[in-house]
Amino acid sequence: MLAVLEEERQALAGLDLDAIVGTTQDKNRLCGTIDVLGEHLGADTIDEECRGMLDAARRLNEVNRQVRNIIAANVSRRLNALTGSPQLYRIPPGYAMAAGR
Incomplete structure (x- = not known):
């Protein structure tokens, strides 16, 4: 999952639509696999290394979002500027900080 999330980050940085769609499909597939494993194993059987990897994946997924x-x-x-329409989607103040990092 970490590798797919890193690929997604690269695809987003390059605005590569095909790669973005591909990583979305990979993430959906992996989430299904994680769900099945979670049902069989349970949260109490995950060791610290796996928890660390899951936390890293959660953080990277949030950054990508x-x-x-x-x-x-x-x-x-940009579309609103071209059409003269009012802006319907606004960036919350916290996103501006994340973009500057």
Whole structure:
């Protein structure tokens, strides 16, 4: 999952739509696998190394989500500027901080 999330980050950085769609499909497939394993194993059987990897994946997924939202807001802003329509999608203040890191 960490490798797929890193690929997604690279695809987002390059605005590579095919790669973004591909990583989305990979994430969905892996989430299904994780769900099945979680049902069989249970949360109490996960060791510290796996918990650390899950936490890292959770953080990376959150960063990728914020990047996707920033890209969507920028596209929306540009489309609104071209059409003269009011902005319907606004970036919350916290996203501006995440983008500057």
